[in-house]
Amino acid sequence: METATTAAPEHHDVVVIGAGVAGLRCASQLVHVKGVKDVLVVDAMDRIGGRVLNDTSFIPGMSIEVGAEFLHGANTTLTRLAEEQQISLREIFTWAQVRRASPDGGIGYYYLGDQKRMLAYDDDDEEFLKFNLAVADLSDVAHADEIPLERSMQDYFTECKLSASMMKLADSGYANTAGGPMTDISMRVTCRYEKQWIELEDEGDFRVVPSFMRFVKHFAKGVTTRLNWPVASVDYSQKDGILLTNASGKQISCRTLVVTVSTAVFTDIAYTPALPQEKLDALASFDMRRAGKVLLHMSGRFWPENAHGVVCSDCFLPEFWFNSTQGIGHLKSNGDESYKPADESADVQYLITGFAGAECAERLVGMDPDVIVQRFLDQLDMIYGTVDRPTPAHDCFVKGMYKDWGDVEYVRGGYAFPRVGQTDSAARDLAASVDGRVFFAGEATAFEQPGMSVHAAVDTGTRAAAQVARALQEL
Secondary structure, eight states: OOOOOOOOOEEEEEEEEOOSHHHHHHHHHHHHTSOOOOEEEEOSSSSSOTTOOEESSSSTTOOEESSOOEEEOSSSHHHHHHHHTTOOEEEEOBOSSSOBOOTTSOEEEEEETTTTEEEETTOOOHHHHHHHHHHHHGGGOTTGGGSOTTOBHHHHHHHTTOOHHHHHHHIIIIIHHHTSOTTTBBHHHHHHHHHHIIIIIOSOEEEESSOTHHHHHHHHTTOEEEOSOOEEEEEOOSTTOEEEEETTSOEEEEEEEEEOOOTTTGGGSEEESOOOHHHHHHHHTEEEOOEEEEEEEESSOOSOTTEEEEEEESSSSSEEEEEETTOOSEEEOTTOTTOOOOOTTSOOOEEEEEEEEHHHHHHTTTSOHHHHHHHHHHHHHHHHOOSSOSOHHHHHEEEEEEEEGGGOTTTOSSOEEEBTTOOTTHHHHHHOOBTTTEEEOSGGGOOSSOOSSHHHHHHHHHHHHHHHHHHHHHO
16 A cells, blocks of 8 residues: 655745844845845734834824834934935934933933922933943943853842932833843843943934834735744754754755744744753743733823933833824934824823833733723823912823733743843853754844844844855855
């Protein structure tokens, strides 16, 4: 009796796991720059973009960033690409060491919940100045490579002898933004990051008009993607090909592979042979905690016109910022012919975005989303309410929603931060290729520059594309 032969799996020169910005950039570079045409990008989700996600229905006429929102640094791959591709940006208040007002006059505020007091970014409060100086000094720490690996950001701010109120502000404004508790964040790596942010990227924070999806779509042009294809295992034991098997048992083979998944789901994929212990140790030295956004549609403005955002201590949510259908921040059009100014005759609609990272986001697990929205409204009323108008937030409230990226199955967090104990080579070890055929990209593999940003992820995709192109020539 004749038995049917099993068909050979579909084969490609390159398979990229992950259709976020790192994976799409890698594929785009291979196809359009390196001349490698047989490239397939697979992703477990039903859409491209990864942690970039926009919503165009929550507020009519407005594209809202549900995921990554800010482009950090005035001299990065993405700011240069925005000029090249004529993509508009809006410059906002710079939340960094050299705090400065936006060209439109917008600034950042700091609310001290334990004192019920609001400070502008340039307030001359003595304790506030001491806190700002401590943050600025991180980029100037001498011999950062001699800082003990076990030293945390909590240790640093404690040694700076900040007041109890400013320690709470550091926890809200620094740790929450960095994506982890100060007790867990490496001081040594943070000092290196802070120095590199200034030396390599320049100061500046921007929003993409209308959203980061413009970059995602640019990278996706001419790239073949296959969605709803969660990779369960990778077998690179055979020299004639790498075999990928998804959760349904379907298979694809390839000559070279690029893995760009987040650190939180990295070990969901089983490798044969097992990945080197050095790489697994590097992975363990990063942490990726929950990150969530509370979005509020507001019919009117009750906060200062120059406010771009607020960091809060001793409050329900540690940070929030503002946007509107007319846009907030100084417009840098870059010759963008697709940009259309908002209709000034229409009623302006406003968006307040509350951000919760790490421990704050973890406290919200299991809480009803409507309760989260109401408690955020209560916080805003506490901050901005007056005798004549005690509940401005509730008065202007239209609707709200909560998005927890920790609940997204194939992401499970915000972004990777360096844990206490991380070695100087961790990002490089995580990025190192295996067997000359398996390559790695994604923001945590950014050893050339700080991670924790969209442009860092993009640059790792560029690097991986160059590595793959060389490998294909040698195989």
